Amino acid sequence: MRPQDSSQPDRAPAGVPREIWRTEEFQRWYLAQLGAGNSLRAARLLWALGVGPESRPLIWVLSVAVFIAAENRVKDNEVVISRPDVSAVALYRPGPTLDESAVVLIREFRSPAATADGYVHELPSGSGVERGERAQASAELAEETGFSLDADRLVSHGSRQSAATLSIHRVHLFSAKIDEAELARLVALQQRAHGDGGGEERTWVEVTTFGSIRRSRSVDWTTLGMLAQVLLADAERAERT
Template sequence: MAAEMIIVNAREEPPDGWDAAVFLAGPAPRSPEVPSWRPAAHAELRERWRGGRLVVFDPEDRKEVLFDYAGQVDWEERCLNLADEVLFYVPRDLETMPAFTTNVEWGIWHDSGRVVFGAPPGAPKNRYLLHYAEKFGVPTATDLPGTVAATLDRIGSGAARTGGECEVPLLLWRTAAFQSWYGAQRAAGNALLGARVVWRFGDQWGLRVRIRVAAEDRIKDDEMVISRPDLGVVVLYRPGPTLDATTVVLVREFRGPAATPDGRVHEPPGGSGPAGGADPLRAALAELAEETGLALPADRLREHGSRQVNATMSAHRAHVFAAEITEDELAALSSGGPHGVAADGERTYVEIATFGEIRRERLVDWAALGMIAEVLTESGIGEG
């Protein structure tokens, strides 16, 4: 697709689709005699853009029109949320371009994960903004070409989106978790009509969505989709004469959301650490070694498929694996610890319990109980 750039000025309606969208945030001149920096930004973007359709949201008026303050504020809020990247350029001049509103916008967006900050070295009163740019790893530049280049570098070639898809920024659109969820919705014939990022923390996010439910011919508003990277989980067990007498390996760890008598979670070892990347088996093996100290070769694990863990709220899945362990391995697991990645504040302890104890003493949550039951019943333990 040939490169195309569309400029959407203040209070104008955006097109129905694009590959990337940029909002030009920064001060506007207080009088017509003072030149704006935004035309030069248009030229830089047009020269450097190599993707498909790029939409540029410019909060300055295209021509002299009757100013509508409330309409302007609403338009800016809408288009800031539509943008894949918010390009902040702050050539502040306290007389002609004081950038008071820009300071507020920066305070809202600086930790969103989709901003770039630029300012000439001599522009005053930017120290505080630059401090937070450094703190949150925001790319910075000292001139407009560098700011534009940093913005487009983050966008890359973008991704084609139409309709409600345009309300999902590239930051989320490119994640495996979003694509897995959205792929399932599309396969069911449902259509995304709107979305708004509510929060983002690292690789976890919450999205408020509006969806047309094809099977029911209705629109469902204000659905909340929460997600994180998929989990790789390992159920280690030592068969007993019955299902309830089968030994299972758990890990105990403090987690803030735990509402258990001891304030900690009890579950099979697993997680989604960076060692796993997009490979659930690799993640499962890495988490097993980190949380229990037991390193197993990949061929020791059996795959039991994947399911959502809490489908009423979170889109992520748990990929469950299992391994039958030896008496020696069980004995080794019973000693030592704690385990975990200390640098990440992770501290785990191995727990050994029979399946009967896990059920009767309610040691695990329903999701973990289901994973364990699936593995043990599929393994044929207690049959005949």
């Protein structure tokens, strides 16, 4: 559901600021709760990061009290965190086995990282409200790797929450099978930094194998799961042909 039109009356539950109520992320979460028979009894905004001239909420944290219909109780000791949805791209080259399949990650310093090298190792990804998910995925891939790919080549794997116990945002997952020449280009792109050019984002291409990242602790469970989804779906398609 898209954000409410500004001409519509504010029907936000008690404690939900109008600017939060009008976000697509809140509406999607709220409708999911109503669909499950639950109700929002109370809410309180704890923090929000605004962007743009109108200080549109980009990231926000809401303390909530939710009546759980299936359990006939109210849960009021958690927060709902939101950020814009993310579009991600998994580039891969199938190998003789799943573990030998080549995959492409990016390495970037992000402050919350708790890995051995202090970097996040993830799929090229990012958010954008001005593009659709597929176009956003293609743009993020080019920006973070220096490798351009026609958006029509991207296969959609749908969307899911990536940290469902904490954040309501979703990841829209796309993939593309690359050939040996494209893989060689990506290997060459490992030699220099990429990013948005503004100095804040600096990313590095990493060409590795699914087995290598599965055995290491460099990627989080979300990234590992998305890669498994892509590679297993490709293996299933190969079996059917």
